[in-house]
Amino acid sequence: LTEAKIEPAAPGSLQDIERGDPLKFTFIVPLEPTVDLAGYKEIRKKYTLKPVAAKEVDEFIERLKRNYATAEPVERAAKVGDLVYVKLDAEILNPVDDDKPELLKDSPMQVVIGETDPNGNDFPYEGFGDNLVKLKAEDKKKVKYTYPADSRYEKLRGKDVEFSVMVESVKELNLPEFDDAFAQTVGEFESVDKLRENIQEQLESRARDEYESTWFEDLIDQIVAQAVIKVPPQVVEHEMEHVIEAVQEDLSRQKMELDTYLKTIKKEKEVWLEEDIKPVAKKRLERSLVMEEIAKLEKITVKNEDLQEEVSNMIHEMQMQGNVDFKKLEKQLKNERVANNMAMQAASRLVNRKT
Numbered sequence: 001l002t003e004a005k006i007e008p009a010a011p012g013s014l015q016d017i018e019r020g021d022p023l024k025f026t027f028i029v030p031l032e033p034t035v036d037l038a039g040y041k042e043i044r045k046k047y048t049l050k051p052v053a054a055k056e057v058d059e060f061i062e063r064l065k066r067n068y069a070t071a072e073p074v075e076r077a078a079k080v081g082d083l084v085y086v087k088l089d090a091e092i093l094n095p096v097d098d099d100k101p102e103l104l105k106d107s108p109m110q111v112v113i114g115e116t117d118p119n120g121n122d123f124p125y126e127g128f129g130d131n132l133v134k135l136k137a138e139d140k141k142k143v144k145y146t147y148p149a150d151s152r153y154e155k156l157r158g159k160d161v162e163f164s165v166m167v168e169s170v171k172e173l174n175l176p177e178f179d180d181a182f183a184q185t186v187g188e189f190e191s192v193d194k195l196r197e198n199i200q201e202q203l204e205s206r207a208r209d210e211y212e213s214t215w216f217e218d219l220i221d222q223i224v225a226q227a228v229i230k231v232p233p234q235v236v237e238h239e240m241e242h243v244i245e246a247v248q249e250d251l252s253r254q255k256m257e258l259d260t261y262l263k264t265i266k267k268e269k270e271v272w273l274e275e276d277i278k279p280v281a282k283k284r285l286e287r288s289l290v291m292e293e294i295a296k297l298e299k300i301t302v303k304n305e306d307l308q309e310e311v312s313n314m315i316h317e318m319q320m321q322g323n324v325d326f327k328k329l330e331k332q333l334k335n336e337r338v339a340n341n342m343a344m345q346a347a348s349r350l351v352n353r354k355t
Contacts, residue, residue, distance in 0.1 A: 007032050010234035030232030033285070035293040040223045049211050052203045059118075060199050061178060064186065066112065071171040077134045080114040083171040084132045089164040090124065092156075093144070098263055103161065112173070120152070124163065132167065139167045155254070155264070223294075224286045231285055239281040240273065247277075 001008060012029035071083050078084050090104040113129040116122055124145070131143045143163045147156040176182050183195035251261055262272055294300070 001029065009033060009232055010238055013234075030234040033229065033231040033235060033289050035230075035289050036228040037223060037290065037293055037297070038226050038228055040227070040294070043219070043222050043226075045215065045219050045222065047215060049208060052200060052207055056203055057196065057200055060203060061196070062175075063115075063118070064199075065175040065178060065182075066115070066173060068182070068185065069173040069175045071173055074170055074172045075136075076170070077136050078113060078132050078167070078170045080133065081173060082113050083110060083173055084113060084129070084135070085110050085168040085171075086132070087166045087168060088124075090161055093160040093162055098260060099159075104163075108168075124161075125151075128163075131165070135165075135167045135170075137167055137169050141165045220287055220290060224283075224290050227286075227290055229286050229289060231282070231289070236278065236281055236285065239285050240277050243277050243281045243284070244273075 006029060009030045009032045012027040014025065015028055016026040018024035018026070074082075086109050088104050088107045088109050089102075090107075091101045092099050092103065095101045109123075111129040111132060113132055115129065116126055120126070122128065125147070128143075128145075131141065135141060141164075143165065144160060145163065146160050147153060147158065149157050151157045176185075178192055180191045183189040183192045186195060187198075189195040189198065247261075248258055251258060262269055265272070267275070
């Protein structure tokens with residue numbers, strides 16, 4: 001291989017051995033993938049970033065005030081804005097196959113009636129708290145809900161679930177005034193105007209990052225669609241192994257084995273690999289190869305210090321959104337695949353800004 005100046009993309013496979021003097025071995029060696037971007041510079045995509053509305057700033061401020069609110073027990077029925085503590089049972093109605101009917105049993109939960117998660121992570125579903133209006137401590141209520149086909153809870157998609165609620169207590173939230181004193185409590189802000197300005201900048205930065213991420217992904221998809229990409233099957237198979245690892249990790253967090261999952265979706269493993277895993281692996285490979293080729297042609301480089309800073313920024317964003325367990329993240333980053341995936345995301349974001 002060295003003499004022939006061949007850079008293999010994956011281990012070769014032995015095809016034949018011819019007896020003789022000397023012995024002759026025949027190998028098939030997969031070559032590096034090739035990419036022809038085929039006039040990518042002529043592609044145009046409209047960039048339209050919507051400004052952050054004043055309503056979004058006001059909603060953020062209300063959520064911030066709730067974080068600093070004091071809760072006082074009340075004897076009256078619950079109303080919008082109250083903090084309600086409940087015990088929750090949940091079971092699937094008409095379970096099928098491997099469904100376990102009981103989902104929750106005496107599960108403690110607290111709900112602010114009328115509040116929704118800006119990231120769409122409401123549990124058990126958006127608007128659940130509305131069912132608690134007019135309930136008092138020790139009141140009970142049953143609620144039925146059908147999870148939509150696109151629910152973030154995969155195992156519950158299309159399922160009818162009955163929730164049994166027992167109210168433990170109702171508390172009224174006393175929100176602080178949005179004034180200079182509050183601004184100084186939240187952080188190093190001289191006044192409420194400085195705090196509002198900072199919130200506006202945060203929301204604009206987040207909106208821009210989210211929009212550009214989608215915009216850039218769509219643009220890359222357009223380039224991939226017209227590019228000529230040749231990838232040896234061995235390279236695709238190797239990428240499929242990474243995708244399978246990711247799926248198994250996700251399933252393990254749900255305490256589910258791969259075999260059980262395959263029964264749930266009613267697919268044989270070979271069919272699942274061909275129909276579900278292979279397309280994902282090919283798409284990931286094609287996007288990655290196109291990104292690398294663009295970076296090479298445009299002479300885009302990413303410095304280590306920039307990459308480290310971007311990873312730190314990503315973790316900080318996760319912290320601001322309140323959806324990161326740092327002990328769990330630290331453990332995950334010791335996994336080479338997870339660390340490489342995060343590094344790749346950070347590099348993609350940097351390349352995005354440079355193109």
